[in-house]
Amino acid sequence: MISSGGPLWTPARVDVVELSADLYRLIAGWGAASPGWVQALALFLTDALLLAFIPVAGFVWWRVDRRARALLAILISGGAAWVLTGPVKDLLKQARPCRAHPVRTVELCDEVGVWSLPSGHSASAAAFAVTTAVLWRRAAAVVAVVALLEAFLRVFIGVHYPHDVIAGLLFGALIGTIAAFASKPRGKRPPPPPSPKAAGASLVA
Template sequence: MLTDLSADWYRAIASWAASAPPWLHQVALVATQALLAVLAALTLLSWWRAERRPAHLVPLLSGGLAYVSAGLVKHWFQQPRPCSAMPVETIKACAEVSTFSLPSGHSAAAAGFAVALALQWRRIALLVAAIAVLEGFTRIFIGVHYPHDVLAGFILGGVLAVVCTRLGARGRTRGTSVPDAR
């Protein structure tokens, strides 16, 4: 089953992470927050490049909405974090994070940012995709999410980004038609 495979991958990654050098633990703990900040900074750069058009702030909306939505969905699924459900040593103590893990809020936000940015600024699509994937990996590496939590977060964030981008494009075109020249 997918959840069994996900649990096996989690055990392998978390065990490998726990045996990694302490400096790598610190890098992962900083990266799991900093990567979202990089995506936010790229959104602001996109906005600046687009002559500060409000529609270019859609990735901020997508990322924020995805993070909040993931938090709401977690309470519906109520899946315990793997660090509390399995006897595996982790980098991040379970007591330092919320109770539930499905979907990953950080992964949802990263996908929300990345997909919306890629739709607006195609030249950085590979870069933002790599940042989002790295964000998801750090959540498993530090021990707070199963791989299927990250995948669910990516799906949630990606879908919300497409919806937000389409609504933003729709709003941008509303009221821009050329008036009749009678």
């Protein structure tokens, strides 16, 4: 059984499931064996996909919901998910998989003491995606694919176990759901003003 280097199942340690470790070695191995341009693209996308949600938030505000709360909900949810994974990582103290397994990785392994569970990138992507999907349902499929791709790439470049990114996705989805529903207006919206045709018809009547 692979562990993070300390006693099993204590509050500050998480035992790594063997299946997750096997999947990590498989997927990270694909990454290490892939062509150079694929590796470069993966490294670029792992950050670019998160940044892409900034213009998406602006588009949602412009086309769907002109309330500032809607715009802030998308942006803040992603940032909050990223920040809140920090204390969880410090509590669980699970080492990066590239520290525990002698495999080549696309991205250089972080120094000792940089923890991996849950994945901050995956949590942030999921929070962005869920908040966007709740506010703009037409975008749900697209943003879900982006979040899942972000999670896969974190394993592909060798910095996370599969269970790291799954935990990150679930954590971020929770944050995103809270942010989206907190941004919704309280009470009923006032009815829209009558159109000119409707107003004219009422006068004639």
